[in-house]
Structure formats: C-alpha cells, structure tokens
Amino acid sequence: MxxxxxxxxxxxxxxxxxxxxxxxxxxxxxxxxxxxxxxxxxxxxxxxxxxxxxxxxxxxxxxxxxxxxxxxxxxxxxxxxxxxxxxxxxNDERFFKMKSTIVFSIFAALLGIGLARGQSWLEFVLDGAIPMSHAGWMALTRRLTAFLVAMAVANELIWRSFSTDVYVAWDTFGQMGAMFAFFISQSGLMNRHWQDDDDKTA
Known part of the structure; x- marks a missing residue:
C-alpha cells in the first residue's frame, strides 16, 4: 500500500x-x-x-x-x-505564447471532425475512463469543443493584450483552473448519462 x-x-x-x-x-x-x-x-x-x-x-x-x-x-x-x-x-517569445492557442485549436478541430462523423473522439482520447452512454459522450464532446475554441480565443487575447507576467499566470494556473472548472460543471451531464456495467449488459 x-x-x-x-x-x-x-x-x-x-x-x-x-x-x-x-x-x-x-x-x-x-x-x-x-x-x-x-x-x-x-x-x-x-x-x-x-x-x-x-x-x-x-x-x-x-x-x-x-x-x-x-x-x-x-x-x-x-x-x-x-x-x-x-x-x-x-529569440522570440511569441512562439511559446501561441502554443496553447494552437493546442486548443487542434483539439477543437479534431473533436469537431469526430462529431461530424457521428463519433466522440474524446471517449477515445480518455480511453473510455468515464462510463457514459454514446449520447452522453457526444454531448460532452460538443461542449468541450466549444470550450476549447473559447480557450484558444482567450489565450490569444491574453498574450497579445497583457504583460508576460499575466500570461505566465494564465499559462501555469489559469488554463488548468479553467479546465478543472469546466469538467466540474459537466457533472450533471455525466450523472444523467452514467452507465454502470449492469446497464451496458442489460
């Protein structure tokens, strides 16, 4: 132990x-x-x-x-x-500051492609860690896609409009806190679509 x-x-x-x-x-x-x-x-x-x-x-x-x-x-x-x-x-700090914008945009684009195909690639990325129905995964994926687009826009606004001090605080704690808050806010959705093993085999 x-x-x-x-x-x-x-x-x-x-x-x-x-x-x-x-x-x-x-x-x-x-x-x-x-x-x-x-x-x-x-x-x-x-x-x-x-x-x-x-x-x-x-x-x-x-x-x-x-x-x-x-x-x-x-x-x-x-x-x-x-x-x-x-x-x-x-010797240009802008490239590092744009990193998060590109990461968020890539994930949003990939999840969007999956949604267009009727699939939740979020479930694949998380290896099915949350036992939810297909409808639940699709709903969570749509919400996360919109959230990632908002995060990409926020990152651009912050690094372009504020000091490096503000950007570092956002990059190290702000993004993590926002992601945590997002998933906490989705607990109701997860509970509605929760599937335990008995539900899957029924």
Whole structure:
C-alpha cells in the first residue's frame, strides 16, 4: 500500500513539477538578461529553454514509472518542444505564447471532425475512463469543443493584450483552473448519462 502511495505522489510531482519549476524560474529570471554566445536573451526565453529538457525528462520518468504517457501529455510535449525550440532559436517569445492557442485549436478541430462523423473522439482520447452512454459522450464532446475554441480565443487575447507576467499566470494556473472548472460543471451531464456495467449488459 505504501508503495502505491509513493508512486502516486511521485506521479503528481512528475506531472506538476515542471510547471511549478517554470513558474519559479520565470519569477527569478523575469527581469534579467542572459548573454549566451554573444546574444542576449531575456528571462522568459531562458526559462523556456530550460523547461524543454525538464519536460522531456519528466515525461520519460513518468513513462518508466507507470508504463504509459497519455496522448494529451504526448501532444503537449511535442508542442512545447516545437514552439519552445522556435522561441529560443529565434529569440522570440511569441512562439511559446501561441502554443496553447494552437493546442486548443487542434483539439477543437479534431473533436469537431469526430462529431461530424457521428463519433466522440474524446471517449477515445480518455480511453473510455468515464462510463457514459454514446449520447452522453457526444454531448460532452460538443461542449468541450466549444470550450476549447473559447480557450484558444482567450489565450490569444491574453498574450497579445497583457504583460508576460499575466500570461505566465494564465499559462501555469489559469488554463488548468479553467479546465478543472469546466469538467466540474459537466457533472450533471455525466450523472444523467452514467452507465454502470449492469446497464451496458442489460
């Protein structure tokens, strides 16, 4: 029992640690400029560069610990590597800030394609973790698609209209809080369409 508890705590550390480290590093470096190879980088660029290998390492450790990494985590890692790499290479923080807009838009587009085909790809992504009827999954997918579009728009408005400090707070806590609030708000829908094993075999 203790081993399972330790693994659960370590899993949480591996999932949340890189985000908290990014926030702490940004707070420490945000007003500093670092010269590397004769080129000046502000704190946001530096911490972005450090965040990439940290996230890769945490995902590798998570895979070794649990034997799997979720599809959402894999996509997030790819986007961080691509757009974080562009941010550092071009010394332009806009690429990293656009990352969330693109991630939300991709998920919204994919879920929309599934809906057009009469399918809930959300159920596939979550591996059927929530025992709901097909109608329930379709309804939840429609709502999540609209929510992701709103999140993409919100990310664009925030990084374009506010300071980097505001963006970092939004990126590290705001998005996570909004997603949590969304799924909590869907509890009524999930309860209405809940199916236990007896319902499925009846």
């Amino acid at each position: 203790t081993g399972k508890t330790d693994n659960a705590v370590l899993k949480q550390v591996l999932e949340l640690g890189p985000v908290l480290a990014f926030l702490a590093g940004y707070v420490y470096l945000r007003e500093q400029t670092v010269s590397i190879g004769g080129r000046d980088y502000d704190g946001f660029i530096v911490i972005t560069g450090l965040f990439i290998p940290l996230l890769i390492a945490s995902n590798a450790a998570l895979w070794k610990l649990t034997g799997k990494v979720s599809r959402i985590q894999i996509l997030t890692l790819v986007m961080v590597v691509v757009f974080g790499g562009l941010t550092v290479w071009l």
